[in-house]
Amino acid sequence: MFRVIASQMIVPNVHLLTLAAPAVAREAKPGQFVILRAEEEGERIPLSLSDWDADGGWITVVFLNIGATTARLASLTAGIDIPTVVGPLGNATEIENYGTVVCVCGCYGIGSIYTIARALKQKGNRIITIMEARSSYLFYWEDRLAAFSDKIIHITRDGTKGHRGHLARLPEIFRGLEEPVDRVLVNGCTFCMKRTADETRPMGIKTMASLNPIMIDGTGMCGVCRVTVGSVTRFACVHGPDFDAHQVDWEELLQRRKTYMPEEVVPLRTSRCEERHFKSQEKSHE
Amino acid sequence: MSEPVKKQYDLKRREMPKQPPEVRRYNFSEVALGYTPELAIEEAKRCIQCKKPSCIANCPVEIDIPGFLKKVAEGDFVSGIRVLKDKNCLPAVCGRVCPQEEQCEKTCIFHKKGGQIAIGRIERFLADWEAEQRELEMPQIPPRSGRKVAIVGGGPAGLTVAGDLIKLGHEVTVFEALHKMGGVLVYGIPEFRLPKAIVNREVEYLRTLGVELVTDFVVGKTRTIDSVLEEYDAVFVGSGAGLPWFMEIPGENLNGVYSANEYLTRLNLMKGFLFPKYHTPVKAHRKVAVVGGGNVAMDCARSALRLGAESRIIYRRSREELPARLEEVENAEEEGVIFDFLTLPLRYIGDENGWVKAIECQKMELGEPDASGRRKPIPIVGSEVIYPLDAVVCAIGNSPNPLIGSTTPGLKIGKKGNIEADEKTGATSREKVWAGGDVVTGAATVILAMGAGRSAAKSIHEYLRSLSRIPGNGS
Numbered sequence A: 001m002f003r004v005i006a007s008q009m010i011v012p013n014v015h016l017l018t019l020a021a022p023a024v025a026r027e028a029k030p031g032q033f034v035i036l037r038a039e040e041e042g043e044r045i046p047l048s049l050s051d052w053d054a055d056g057g058w059i060t061v062v063f064l065n066i067g068a069t070t071a072r073l074a075s076l077t078a079g080i081d082i083p084t085v086v087g088p089l090g091n092a093t094e095i096e097n098y099g100t101v102v103c104v105c106g107c108y109g110i111g112s113i114y115t116i117a118r119a120l121k122q123k124g125n126r127i128i129t130i131m132e133a134r135s136s137y138l139f140y141w142e143d144r145l146a147a148f149s150d151k152i153i154h155i156t157r158d159g160t161k162g163h164r165g166h167l168a169r170l171p172e173i174f175r176g177l178e179e180p181v182d183r184v185l186v187n188g189c190t191f192c193m194k195r196t197a198d199e200t201r202p203m204g205i206k207t208m209a210s211l212n213p214i215m216i217d218g219t220g221m222c223g224v225c226r227v228t229v230g231s232v233t234r235f236a237c238v239h240g241p242d243f244d245a246h247q248v249d250w251e252e253l254l255q256r257r258k259t260y261m262p263e264e265v266v267p268l269r270t271s272r273c274e275e276r277h278f279k280s281q282e283k284s285h286e
Numbered sequence B: 001m002s003e004p005v006k007k008q009y010d011l012k013r014r015e016m017p018k019q020p021p022e023v024r025r026y027n028f029s030e031v032a033l034g035y036t037p038e039l040a041i042e043e044a045k046r047c048i049q050c051k052k053p054s055c056i057a058n059c060p061v062e063i064d065i066p067g068f069l070k071k072v073a074e075g076d077f078v079s080g081i082r083v084l085k086d087k088n089c090l091p092a093v094c095g096r097v098c099p100q101e102e103q104c105e106k107t108c109i110f111h112k113k114g115g116q117i118a119i120g121r122i123e124r125f126l127a128d129w130e131a132e133q134r135e136l137e138m139p140q141i142p143p144r145s146g147r148k149v150a151i152v153g154g155g156p157a158g159l160t161v162a163g164d165l166i167k168l169g170h171e172v173t174v175f176e177a178l179h180k181m182g183g184v185l186v187y188g189i190p191e192f193r194l195p196k197a198i199v200n201r202e203v204e205y206l207r208t209l210g211v212e213l214v215t216d217f218v219v220g221k222t223r224t225i226d227s228v229l230e231e232y233d234a235v236f237v238g239s240g241a242g243l244p245w246f247m248e249i250p251g252e253n254l255n256g257v258y259s260a261n262e263y264l265t266r267l268n269l270m271k272g273f274l275f276p277k278y279h280t281p282v283k284a285h286r287k288v289a290v291v292g293g294g295n296v297a298m299d300c301a302r303s304a305l306r307l308g309a310e311s312r313i314i315y316r317r318s319r320e321e322l323p324a325r326l327e328e329v330e331n332a333e334e335e336g337v338i339f340d341f342l343t344l345p346l347r348y349i350g351d352e353n354g355w356v357k358a359i360e361c362q363k364m365e366l367g368e369p370d371a372s373g374r375r376k377p378i379p380i381v382g383s384e385v386i387y388p389l390d391a392v393v394c395a396i397g398n399s400p401n402p403l404i405g406s407t408t409p410g411l412k413i414g415k416k417g418n419i420e421a422d423e424k425t426g427a428t429s430r431e432k433v434w435a436g437g438d439v440v441t442g443a444a445t446v447i448l449a450m451g452a453g454r455s456a457a458k459s460i461h462e463y464l465r466s467l468s469r470i471p472g473n474g475s
Helices: A022-027 A068-074 A108-122 A142-146 A167-176 A190-200 A250-257 A273-285 B037-045 B065-073 B077-087 B091-097 B119-133 B156-167 B196-209 B225-229 B260-267 B295-306 B326-335 B403-407 B446-469
Strands: A002-011 A014-020 A033-037 A045-053 A058-064 A084-089 A100-106 A126-133 A151-156 A183-187 A207-210 A226-229 A232-235 A242-244 B148-152 B171-175 B212-214 B234-237 B257-259 B287-291 B310-314 B338-340 B343-350 B356-369 B375-379 B385-388 B391-394 B433-435
Touching (some): A014 A108, A022 A045, A022 A084, A033 A058, A045 A084, A058 A108, A100 A108, A108 A142, A126 A142, A183 A190, A190 A250, A226 A250, B065 B077, B065 B119, B077 B091, B077 B119, B091 B119, B091 B196, B091 B446, B148 B225, B156 B171, B196 B212, B225 B234, B234 B446, B260 B295, B260 B391, B295 B310, B295 B326, B295 B391, B310 B343, B356 B391, B433 B446
Parallel strands (some): A126 A151, A183 A207, B171 B212, B287 B391
Antiparallel strands (some): A002 A014, A033 A045, A045 A058, A207 A242, A226 A232, B343 B356, B356 B385
16 A cells, blocks of 8 residues: 555646655665556556656656546545556666756646756756746646756746747757757656647757556556657556657557546446445445 | 176266256356266266376376365265365366366367266365365475575466465465456456455455565565565566567557457456446447457456347457367357457558457468378458457567566576466576466466476475575574
């Protein structure tokens, strides 16, 4: 069992969970992920590591409350034990001294890119962080990212902070930088990563994306996370999760992620009040 | 009354009661219902107790088969289970999923006349009988040796090593990547062929013996073999063959195309057939095609049927060459699985939303025998057919998972990604590291993995004893 140390909604619909998982924390590296189950009947879902402390034995994940399982994870409170936290899985993000690195992030990707930016900075890179959100109230961890960024640029759909618009603004933002960009890393939803890849492709800047397909075991066993990269089928869990964003078949990934969309909403059609009621009854019978 | 000169042998195998096909095709409960005590005794009495039994030699774990049959014939089930468990720590599992027809039963003296003793059914009966009594007998465990062994993978190979070594007095920890012990027994083999309660029972038995069971722990990721060896005297790797093969034909990444591992894991480990009570979703498909002809393909096809789909097997050779157990093929046929033999998938065709909607296949004919000794399928030009469907399960095989190999320096890996290990002892190229089961042989059977575990346990035990004899290094 793995104890929830902290649970918090950091901005609307984006949640942070800190879990006691000493074995994972000991081995974790930037860019890796864990597989969690919220309860005994729960499904296994992958979440990127956003932070960890080997000495303290804890890890942190940041996620969007968007489906059945993330809703359950979001409802956890400190002190509750969850049955599965396994990892760290996947390959670590390649950390070298590239020169100037732009870290593009949005939504839960703001959380997951934090340790990557930190490691890149420590390796001597110049870090420009570009955060994207619908509105300024959806940004978080700006202070944390600022500590390892030479520059932070915001994009908001409604123009409440930084540039107004979407990731289509990237070319113009890049043109406005005083220096050439040597590498781009992007963490966020599939659409955010696809869009970033589309914008940096004509500029010819190497861009790495941290893919987020459906997974079950996370160790290469089930193959549900397969993605086409440069016309070859790869398993995101063991060959990734980072891939060259310009080689990824994004349409296929977007389509594969929709596989269980109808089923995903089934448990959301109830308030789950009854479920809890019956569960507590079951417990009192034991 | 004098004895007849030529004894009349009873050659009639006692049938095991089963759920009727028209009932079982709609449920996930176990198909075979098992012998009654009377049937088990009748069947065991048929064994003539050969002076030189050939059944034992053909059992990968060398169970004293005539020994336990004799006890059952006498109605002494307590002694029977004792004989059985002396060599086999997972009898309820083996009684169900071992290919007895290829092993012990094949060399039975009555085999030629079709009257071989139903050894598997009696084994299964004994194990189930013991569990019902709820008085599991605990074996004598010698004083602790003070030596620690880590086992990577909680499947049949690893559990066998754990059972053997704990009985020899060593401390044993099993590390399992998934959240349940059992490996392929829990994620792969369906409930209707091997109820999960039975696997749990066998796993719990190991726990009572003192085996430490650690789930959610991926050796190679959570901790490397080298790090494990800092704490343990020896490591056994039984991580199985868990990397699914695909056919590499167009359309394979369409929605609705699954690997057998994914399809079965969703159902068995995650209990997706109970969605939404269990949260892992499973699609309600209408027409499912399973590509392949092994036991795993049968499991997938029969699962699809139980989920309410029309289910067909697509296999490039003929019925003769099906690698699945005959019993499973017959079960599938009885239940209504459609078989398309001599048929090879060419491509999957998708709809406008990226879902598979049809499969294009080519008809084959059999030519000369190939390297495997089976007649080689040759495409018939112009024989392409298209089947409409809404799901495909690719059950054409697995190769060993590369996680251990890629994170263990000095561990010799073969061409097919398998760990190279000595056939007799399971010793690998790395000191203190043994391996066995599918990770060494590629996908094979439960009992062969157990056999490999048994040999490795012996070799590990000898090694640990040699440590104790070295002055200053003993415990």
